[in-house]
Amino acid sequence: MQLDFAARELTIKLVYYGPALSGKTTNLQSLHEAADPTITGRLMTLETRDDRTLFFDLLPFTFRDKGGLSVRLKVFTVPGQVIHASTRRLVLQGADGIAFIADSQVAETENNATAFMDLKENLKTYGITLKQIPLIIQFNKRDLPAVRSDGEIASLAAQGREPVYLAVATRGNGVVESFVGLLYLTWSALDAEHDLNRKFGFDSTAFLESVARRLGHDRPLPELLGACVGGALEVLRPEAE
């Protein structure tokens, strides 16, 4: 997070992490398509010739609050391929919240787990544990055959701490819900740490609802947040030590 008090400008970094070809870039494309053009810029994709992400994708959002605070969201993806380890680490640095995009196919279970351990290791190099960072998990590609069943995911998710979303990013299903869930967790954690709502007279519920509205989802926040299976939208608070 970067806070410019003079300009009343807050920049938040969200990172979409996950194994290669799990649909991180597709999530961003889908968000970009859904978004009202006044709140988003161009989706910047640094890709190789075969459409694989080389360094990262970057989707910027800018929201202006009535109170004059301008909230800028920078949504990044990391390159999923194993060889881009150092790039993943670079992009991950300074992330305020992470969406882990998993591939629902049964055959990809191992790759999901490996990518998650990679995330854990990379966070460790910055002195951060998974417990300390806002995190949601999205099971993408629900439309494919041979995917892990809803029941299996729900029962496992119920035992986990983080909210889990089901999505078909190519059709935009579940993409905004995942994004709003991530933003909710991230904002809550930043607010708990920096007291943003009070300092800027900011109404976070209204903010999140307006974000969702401009992404084409005109629903009250509790309903949007209820779209996850299992886990908990538990707000992270700085540990009292």
Add this chain to the structure above:
Amino acid sequence: MAASTGTVLDELTMGRAVELESLVDRSALREMAESARDLFGISLRIFSESGALLADASQRPRLYALLDEQKAGQAALSAVVSAVKGLEPEPETELDYVCVTGARYLVRAISYDGRRLGRLILGPFRDPVAAPSAGVAALAPGLDPARLAEAWAELPAVAEDPARQIVRHLSLSLDLILFSGHKALLTSNMHLMSVQESYRELSDKNTKLQHAFDRLKELDRLKSNFLGTVSHELRTPLTSIIGYSEMLREGIAGELSPEQKEFVQTIHEKGEQLLGLIKGLLDLSKLESGTMSLRKSELDVVPLIQDVAQTLAPAARKKAVEISVESEPGLPSVWGDAERLRQVFLNLCENALKFTPAEGSVRLAIRAAVLERRGDDEGRGLVLFSSKRPAIEVRVIDSGIGVPDAEKERVFDAFYQVDGSATREHEGTGLGLSIVRRLIDAHDGTVRVEDNVPRGAIFVVTIPCRRTTIA
């Protein structure tokens, strides 16, 4: 850590590090502005957010030149310039300004990622149907109204909507240029940062490996020291055991019954066997730590080898293996330690005997050879390294079980046994060949294994003669 490189990425994507000047090439920007002016016929200026004029594609209209000749006109025009420069449109919008003459300007913000990076000023131009403002005549009282009207008519005539479209089009083109520029800037920085990060990672790993390697070397040294100490401490009491058992056997402490004699004999033999092993360990530790000193002298190898063969003849007879020595006449002497070389050949012959079945043979062939030192693997730089030295080659040829290809190098490792299983057929400590290799190394010579056809192995030892070279 990747802290510094990560900060660069943050500045380029999160913060305010992006400036118009850093994203576009000034001369190319000027060319684009000039081309737009030529196309639309209207002056165009591009300023950065800090107020620097980055591109100026303007022509001073004759109307302004005429007004400039008058004092009042001059003052009014400079007021126009500062007023236009002072306009600050919001991102994605443009402001309209009408100057004292009635001519118009459009000022549009150049913005990127929601932030204003500069301004684009289009004008002056006139509305096709509008007349000059009434105040113009007052600014140039002495001027012929007809000339003024003529100069007014020369101003580019554009209606408001097309003019707004022109600035929007130009700002969209600029936006694309900025986006591409930013993307290129990010890509090149990411390339650099990824390389730095990978380099850092590799350096970390190298450091860890180096530490591990240093630690292993230290452990190896400790092991050799330990071996040396323990062997030495074992040898002292063992010498007493052997000595006293020998005295018992000789009957110095009184006559022994045949059974007692046999038992004492066994104690003595096993003691000698154990002493051999301990000596081997001691030699190895000395060789490894580099503390073994060789007493080298001119030495004739043939009698030495014959002596070895004689020593082993009884054992060979017992096993029904034939042992023989053949040598070329007139062989030169080598430069070596007689005792150690004897140890080498004794070891090799014992080995050969051990692995050769009954009715087999062990042959020791001695001949003159040339020891060649090579340059690198490709034979480059030979002139720098090569010294052909006369040498003696001893081949220990057996008809035993042979050495598989994969084991040909490893047999010289300390404690290595081709058959490492607990139930292996042939006993031994696995020290012999490693001592042979080290002793031959200490003689500047070489030792290798070859296959004997149809069966068996050949150990080829080459020892250089005096330190002379063959021209």
